[in-house]
Amino acid sequence: MAIFTMNMEAKLVSSAQNPLVKSIILLKDKSRERRKTGLFVGEGQREIELALKGGYVLKTLLFCPELMGPTSIEAFTKTTNPEIVQVSESVYGKIAHRGTTEGVMALMQSKNHALKNISFESKTPLVLVAEAPEKPGNIGALLRTADAAAVDAVLIANPKSDLYSPNIIRSSVGCLFTNQIGVGTTDEIIDFLQTNQIKIYCAALTASKNYVECDFKAASALVMGTEATGLTEKWLQNSGQNIIIPMQGEIDSMNVSVSAAILIFEAKRQRGF
Missing domain, CATH: 3.40.1280.10 (SPOUT methyltransferase, trefoil knot domain)
Known part of the structure; x- marks a missing residue:
């Protein structure tokens, strides 16, 4: 199970009709939405860690305890203070692009590539x-x-x-x-x-x-x-x-x-x- 300390506050989202869920689906599917918001979706521990190492800003961290291994949520929040959201297994299935992403996803801020x-x-x-x-x-x-x-x-x-x-x-x-x-x-x-x-x-x-x-x-x-x-x-x-x-x-x-x-x-x- 995911390691989640009590001093970290998390919202719980269990409905696919939640506005956050709908916005994540839009970000995954529509480049126009990504350009408009300046956000993109990262999936899986390795992907998120590489993005953080590369200087990307983590805005929202989503996790599903049932799908996570012994990963500490705190590992993703040492250098930033993102919104933390716990999602149900059914919701994670809706928002995940891939089925093997260790039950953790993130909304991150894209970079300016000028x-x-x-x-x-x-x-x-x-x-x-x-x-x-x-x-x-x-x-x-x-x-x-x-x-x-x-x-x-x-x-x-x-x-x-x-x-x-x-x-x-x-x-x-x-x-x-x-x-x-x-x-x-x-x-x-x-x-x-x-x-x-x-x-x-x-x-x-x-x-x-x-x-x-x-x-x-x-x-x-x-x-x-x-x-x-x-x-x-x-x-x-x-x-x-x-x-x-x-x-x-x-x-x-x-x-x-x-x-x-x-x-x-x-x-x-x-x-x-």
Whole structure:
């Protein structure tokens, strides 16, 4: 059972018609609601812990004692003072996006991902750029790869999906919260990279150089387009070097997250990591 100390006050919600329950369902299902309120839903102990470690603000903590293990509610409230709500098992089933989230959920405040908020500790940052990614699974996989390689930032140009969609949070296994993420238009991100003297390497088929022949040890941005159409002309016009992963089979492209992983870890290899 969940550890819940007596000095912590909790509301009890047992009806699916409760306004809080209805608002959580809206937040899960509607990106417009997430944008309007600035809130999103996090599920499960690991996801919430990663978000808190990443500096996200916990507004409301919901838990179902029947579904929780020996987790202490206090573990989520050490650095903040959220509203605490106990929900019945039936209500939790209504509001949970997944069935295996340890009986704990949270309403959290989303971050401002403006490019002006991006900063680099390294003088030679390694940046992953994705133009117009749409599929939650691909976005999540890109964020997982970025976290695994500890890239300095992930920049998303012309996003087609809401970052705080439950499907993206789930597919990223919480790496949405562990990466430094910036969002902007293609023009804005190109300007940001040029201002910060970060060389642009575009994954493209034309006028390209084998990726293993490139020097990624200086400040570098690896730019990935969509699998269907690749990168827009604006990126190709501003590319410092187009790069390609040679194919030995019948097809001429791979999944964007797989391609990004190959390029990122070659850059990390060159940097001695």
